[in-house]
Each structure stands twice: as structure tokens, then as C-alpha cells.
Amino acid sequence: MVDWGIRPASVSDVAAVAELRAVVLRADLERLGRYDEERVRQRLRDGFEPAHTWVIEVGGAFAGCVALRRAEDTHWLEHFYLAPHLQGSGIGSGVLRELLAGCDRSGVPVRLNVLQGSPARRLYERHGFTVEAEDPVDAFMVRKPARAPTGN
Numbered sequence: 632m633v634d635w636g637i638r639p640a641s642v643s644d645v646a647a648v649a650e651l652r653a654v655v656l657r658a659d660l661e662r663l664g665r666y667d668e669e670r671v672r673q674r675l676r677d678g679f680e681p682a683h684t685w686v687i688e689v690g691g692a693f694a695g696c697v698a699l700r701r702a703e704d705t706h707w708l709e710h711f712y713l714a715p716h717l718q719g720s721g722i723g724s725g726v727l728r729e730l731l732a733g734c735d736r737s738g739v740p741v742r743l744n745v746l747q748g749s750p751a752r753r754l755y756e757r758h759g760f761t762v763e764a765e766d767p768v769d770a771f772m773v774r775k776p777a778r779a780p781t782g783n
Contacts, residue, residue: 633689633720637729640684640696648684648696648710649675655712659746663768675710684710687726689717699730699741705773706734708743711751723751727758735777744769 640648649672660666680698687695695713699706708730713723734741743760745752747770760772 633717633722635687635689635694635722635725637685637687637697637726640681640686642681644681644684644686644693644696645676645679647693648679648686648712649673651693651695651712651714652710654715656746659749662748663746665768679710687713687722689722694722695726697726697730699734701739705739706737706741708741711743723754724758727754731758731774731777738776740776741774742772744771746770 652675653668653671656671657666660671680700683700684696684698686693687697694717695711697711698709700709701707711723711727731741741760742763743755745755747765747768752770752772755772755774758774759777760774762770763773764771
């Protein structure tokens with residue numbers, strides 16, 4: 632397994648994250664007839680929230696990102712992108728395990744949406760996500776907490 636780490640994102644990370652998003656999503660968006668060279672980057676820039684985002688690093692270099700945002704009674708897993716040459720190396724599973732462990736402690740479900748036909752869906756299914764709803768572009772998935780929080 633590759634040695635990796637995560638750090639809080641900063642505003643200065645937005646360009647690298649937007650570029651990685653364009654690279655990672657290109658094939659799926661093209662297959663769905665929805666790829667637009669500028670829009671794919673601008674949508675990330677418009678919604679980038681460093682306070683909810685972590686940068687994934689391998690050997691101290693930018694390798695990806697993930698966002699986890701609390702909303703009402705759920706966490707939203709968003710913008711989970713990993714450089715293509717690192718996909719399949721166990722980094723995505725490791726990052727996901729770490730984030731989900733924290734969510735389990737809070738006792739609330741985690742939700743996400745993934746593009747139809749994306750290989751990322753298999754990663755999410757392996758980690759306990761199930762499909763809640765689908766449309767022609769996205770599959771909306773949920774993962775219930777592994778255990779309920781303990782109280783006094």
C-alpha cells in the first residue's frame with residue numbers, strides 16, 4: 632500500500648482540485664454527454680469550501696481531495712477525487728475508512744452521489760453504501776452508521 636496522508640484544504644488548493652476534477656470525471660461525463668471543459672472546473676470553484684475539504688497527499692505531493700459536509704441529520708461525502716495513477720492502490724479505501732469511522736462515531740448516515748457507470752460506485756458499495764435513488768446522470772447512495780453512538 633502507498634503511504635498517504637490528509638491535511639486540511641486551503642483556498643490556495645482550489646486550482647489543483649478543479650484540475651483534478653476535470654481529469655477524473657472526463658471519461659464519465661463524456662460518456663454521459665455532459666463534459667464541458669470550463670464548466671467541470673467552474674462548478675468545483677463555485678462550490679469549493681476549504682473548511683469541509685481535505686487534501687490527500689502522497690510523498691508530500693498533492694494526490695487528491697475529499698470533502699465531508701454536515702447537513703441536518705447526515706454527512707455529505709463530496710468531491711472525492713484521486714489522481715488516476717494512484718487509483719486502485721488502496722488510498723481511496725484508506726481515506727474512506729478513516730472518514731467513515733468518524734461519521735460512525737457521530738451516529739448519522741453518510742450520503743453521496745456518483746455518476747452513473749462510474750467505477751467509483753464499486754468502492755462505495757464495498758464500504759457499505761447502497762443506492763437510495765437514481766436518475767439518468769447520478770446514483771444517490773447512503774451508508775448507515777456502523778454502530779449507534781453511546782450515551783450516558
